[in-house]
Amino acid sequence: MSLFVDAVGFGIASGAVIALGAVGFTVQFGISNVLNITYGALMTLAAYLGLVLVGWHLSVWLALVVVAVVIGGISVAFNRALVSPLVQRGASPFGLIVVTVAAGIVLQYVVTAIAGPQAQTYGEQGNSSIGVLGMTFSVAQVTIIAITVVVMLALHLLLTRTQLGRAMRATASNRTLARSCGIATDRVSDLAWLLSGMLCGAAGVALAITVVSFDFTLGATFLIPMIAAAVLGGVGQPYGAMLGGLVVGLVTQITGALWDPSYQDVVALGVLIVMLLVRPRGLFGAAWSARRLLA
Amino acid sequence: MSSADGAAPRIALAVRALAAGYGDQPVVEGVDLDVPLGQVVAVAGPNGAGKSTLLKAILGIARLLGGRITLDGADVTRLPLQKLARLGVGYVPQLDDVFDALRVRENLEMGGYLCTRRERAQRFDRTLTVFPQLTPLLERYVETLSGGQRKMTAIARVLMLDPKILVLDEPTAGLSPELSRMVLHEQVRVLGDLGTSVLLVEQKAVAALEVSDWAYLMVRGRVVMSAPAATILADPSMREVFLGGAGTAAAVEGASR
Numbered sequence: 001m002s003l004f005v006d007a008v009g010f011g012i013a014s015g016a017v018i019a020l021g022a023v024g025f026t027v028q029f030g031i032s033n034v035l036n037i038t039y040g041a042l043m044t045l046a047a048y049l050g051l052v053l054v055g056w057h058l059s060v061w062l063a064l065v066v067v068a069v070v071i072g073g074i075s076v077a078f079n080r081a082l083v084s085p086l087v088q089r090g091a092s093p094f095g096l097i098v099v100t101v102a103a104g105i106v107l108q109y110v111v112t113a114i115a116g117p118q119a120q121t122y123g124e125q126g127n128s129s130i131g132v133l134g135m136t137f138s139v140a141q142v143t144i145i146a147i148t149v150v151v152m153l154a155l156h157l158l159l160t161r162t163q164l165g166r167a168m169r170a171t172a173s174n175r176t177l178a179r180s181c182g183i184a185t186d187r188v189s190d191l192a193w194l195l196s197g198m199l200c201g202a203a204g205v206a207l208a209i210t211v212v213s214f215d216f217t218l219g220a221t222f223l224i225p226m227i228a229a230a231v232l233g234g235v236g237q238p239y240g241a242m243l244g245g246l247v248v249g250l251v252t253q254i255t256g257a258l259w260d261p262s263y264q265d266v267v268a269l270g271v272l273i274v275m276l277l278v279r280p281r282g283l284f285g286a287a288w289s290a291r292r293l294l295a
Numbered sequence: 296m297s298s299a300d301g302a303a304p305r306i307a308l309a310v311r312a313l314a315a316g317y318g319d320q321p322v323v324e325g326v327d328l329d330v331p332l333g334q335v336v337a338v339a340g341p342n343g344a345g346k347s348t349l350l351k352a353i354l355g356i357a358r359l360l361g362g363r364i365t366l367d368g369a370d371v372t373r374l375p376l377q378k379l380a381r382l383g384v385g386y387v388p389q390l391d392d393v394f395d396a397l398r399v400r401e402n403l404e405m406g407g408y409l410c411t412r413r414e415r416a417q418r419f420d421r422t423l424t425v426f427p428q429l430t431p432l433l434e435r436y437v438e439t440l441s442g443g444q445r446k447m448t449a450i451a452r453v454l455m456l457d458p459k460i461l462v463l464d465e466p467t468a469g470l471s472p473e474l475s476r477m478v479l480h481e482q483v484r485v486l487g488d489l490g491t492s493v494l495l496v497e498q499k500a501v502a503a504l505e506v507s508d509w510a511y512l513m514v515r516g517r518v519v520m521s522a523p524a525a526t527i528l529a530d531p532s533m534r535e536v537f538l539g540g541a542g543t544a545a546a547v548e549g550a551s552r
Binding site: 166167178183 | 354356375376377379380381385386388391392393394395396397401404405406408409452456
């Protein structure tokens with residue numbers, strides 16, 4: 001039983017990281033309608049940038065913030081230099097997926113060429129732990145959960161309480177109409193790529209902290225549970241991705257603990273496929289879509 | 296509803312020799328069109344005549360292949376839609392005329408995106424006095440509304456922009472005859488009377504003529520008739536040409552009158 005409780009604790013911590021990544025992935029998709037597979041490789045880049053900063057004796061948390069900003073900038077540049085010009089020239093959605101897959105592979109190889117293929121680590125983040133309801137969390141896990149909760153709340157307030165956030169949702173819902181209201185939808189797209197990149201960077205560093213040891217496959221491996229979380233929540237819906245992240249985290253950690261950790265991803269994907277057969281529009285189906293944020 | 300009286304009115308929107316399409320092949324060609332200040336101008340014609348394409352080319356959505364567009368004398372050819380909004384051009388598309396994923400209140404707030412917080416609050420109150428039926432629906436998501444409520448939200452949203460010129464693409468499409476009548480007579484005509492210039496594309500030709508000052512008939516991408524609406528309605532032969540040209544619309548008209 002305690003094994004199960006511990007697994008739930010790990011599931012929540014892992015779910016927090018997945019949610020951070022999945023929300024970033026889904027916000028950008030919801031607004032620009034481009035499936036950005038490069039996201040995984042950007043996450044790897046984030047982990048290695050974090051490594052450089054930690055090497056300069058920065059704390060991992062400061063590194064997380066700095067990397068989030070840097071990856072945010074790279075994400076905007078990626079959109080401006082590659083994605084947006086292709087969209088303007090009428091590239092098909094399928095063509096764009098191929099481009100983002102290719103860019104991701106190139107980026108992953110560049111990182112490997114510079115940093116080498118060996119496993120890396122930021123080092124152990126202390127070993128004091130905090131008990132909550134019988135579950136044991138490391139201080140690092142609690143910090144990451146706290147960061148995720150704060151980021152999600154901030155995102156919620158941005159999207160629902162500010163004119164800019166409403167403009168983002170309006171752009172996601174109906175781009176032409178948004179422009180007819182005077183909304184500069186290209187700027188809104190930039191902002192979506194920025195937010196998405198920042199969440200990607202934060203998730204990359206948070207992931208490197210939680211898995212302790214990582215290599216160049218970090219982002220590519222993580223992309224699958226993250227997309228699973230986004231799809232589970234209904235693609236393009238940030239609240240769905242938050243909950244999807246938690247579900248995927250719990251399912252993978254509990255099967256890992258009770259069965260065999262090497263089947264984690266298989267089980268996550270199995271659950272995803274069954275869920276989609278039952279509810280093709282994601283966890284909440286049509287009922288949730290009435291309350292969705294990004295269409 | 297007369298307009299052919301004496302002094303030439305100021306022109307809010309002028310279109311000259313417009314050609315437009317989606318590829319390189321023009322769907323619309325050689326169109327000259329004027330919307331005088333504070334008047335309602337209708338463009339009628341059968342399905343596929345290029346009415347929507349004309350509007351979309353004016354608004355920078357469809358591909359403009361040639362011609363010139365001026366707004367109150369200033370050249371706005373090829374200006375993107377969000378810049379036109381700043382110049383006071385309001386647009387209600389035929390389909391997707393609301394933000395489905397937003398609440399009614401938020402739809403109106405987006406309509407007033409360009410104004411200051413104070414102006415927005417004032418226009419919000421004013422818009423709700425025009426559409427009191429929207430008050431109990433403010434917190435509803437638009438995708439849960441009926442067709443009539445959606446159209447009302449769409450028109451309320453565009454009024455929040457306080458447009459100098461309003462471009463409406465088939466505002467009655469998909470609405471019941473009573474609702475169509477209400478939209479055209481109580482909303483479009485009232486706007487015209489309040490001094491807003493309106494460019495209206497409408498398949499229901501007679502209904503459109505009744506609320507317009509001037510009407511154009513488009514067939515296969517070209518303007519084939521242009522006259523004061525009242526003249527067309529009063530002259531049996533013109534009326535016949537107009538309704539004949541509007542084609543299938545005439546049949547629909549019979550049902551809605």
